[in-house]
Amino acid sequence: MNYIIEGIYQAFVLIITLNPEVVDITIRTLTITLGATLIASVLCIPLGIYIAFNEFYGRKTLISVIQTLYALPTVVVGLVMYMILSNNGPLGFLDLLFTSTGVMLGQVVLILPIITGLTISALSNLDSTIRDTIVSLGATTGQFFTSMVLEARFAIMSAVIMGFSRAISEVGAAIMIGGNIKGHTRILTTAITLETNIGNFSLSVALGIILLLIALTVTMIVSRFQQS
């Protein structure tokens, strides 16, 4: 239990003194995860809209598959991405292994199912009378989709927050794709794993607290948009 108290104290010290290594790791964590969340959102929200509003063969199966992928273990994503991005792998020429961009890509793959699935869920929950009203008022396709997204913005923002949270907390993909290289691909979760292995438990707790504070800050900012 000492570790937790010492950890809280260490977190305080690390933040106040703007410890350079911690700042480096934190900024990298933020850019990678925010970047991954943005890319995934840009891909998934339109995809989710399409799937929600269109009938096509295999739609139900697709939705089931998407929801099954919520349970995709991060280390499995990491392993598969490693095999793809490895020198020997099909995309080895991209030189993305052991880079931040590679880690971001891994996080995108990881959160694609969540953001897509929860977007579909958000839009399916919309009252069909709203949909019918908008169509009967003569909305173009573009206006239709925009109105639907705005109506469901609360739930869609939740999907994005969910994706962000999953990305910022994952460690399996980041370690396998990034390699936890100091100054290059070390992020909060991989640093916590390393410090725990070394035995610096209170530092691990401190980094965990910092990670949660960041998640809190980001969530609060998004909530302001959500509720406006």
Next chain:
Amino acid sequence: MENKNFKVLAIFLLSAFVCVMLTAGCTGTDGSAQTATPTATAGQTVTATPAPAETAQKEYADKELLIATTTSLYATGLLDQLAGEFMNDTGVDIKITAVGTGTALEYGANGDVDLIMVHDRAREDAFIEDGSGTDRRVFGYNYFVIVGPESDPAGIKGMAPTEALETILAKGSEGAEGVKFVSRGDSSGTHGKEKALWSVAGYDYAEYEPVWVKEDWYVEAGTGMGGTLTMADQMDAYTLSDIGTYLKYQGDGTVNLAELVNEGDDLINIYGAILVNPEKYPDTNVEVGKDWVNYLITDGVQDEIKVFGVSDYGQPLFFPAMGAFDVLSSSGVTQDEISAPLA
């Protein structure tokens, strides 16, 4: 109301887009391919002396060296210290990823790194023999220890290493009170040493391990050294540990385990650096890799290795390989591996 939402959404997307562009820009250098070959002066540094550390030139300002190493070696902090100095002197960006020995060997075999630094002679030999690696150099060594509860229920204190393991096996399988052994159970160098010790004691690990795991006394952790030590501490069990992790955990009070068997040639732990074979993977940073390896076997670095850890732990964590041919030769280490610089 709708207009305001659009504006907010647009600003959010725009700023996020800018973030991503910045990220792509920042990380662009991480993934960049190799640039032009080093200048002619690089040739001068690849001789026995002086080492790159003594030439103040930054001839490698745009080069990287990607090294895969083991967690136990990395966790001591030695590599970060040496890499920092080398980076200052030569401008190379040294990137170190610390994984298990097995993973490091995989990375090397796939050409994902330029060089590996590991501690499992048998697997290193196989790695070199199948053409994945060349030019091994040995830069340091230390000893594993068998640690366990202070009470030492199996009475192994002071025994020779294989005798100690045999005693634990004998007493454990007959169900003696409190006799347990925790194994790393992963692809680590430490686990490799454990298997080698069992082999010397006459037990083929592949044959016996499936039997032992079913008995209460043998616990296969499947985790890192820290986790294994913690488990041994919690279960009052014996385990094989590298000296660095043990001293750290014991010194911090994270575990309370006694050093019971710490002498014996069988416990020797030899660290080697192996280049990934450029004939197999032509993109490997061979020049920089050779300079780094040569750096490791210079007098200056060997002296640094000799005193590393003394201020924190009261004893050195490593012994320099230089001058230790007598100790290392029985494990198959050649004089060249200890002192001949790579051309």
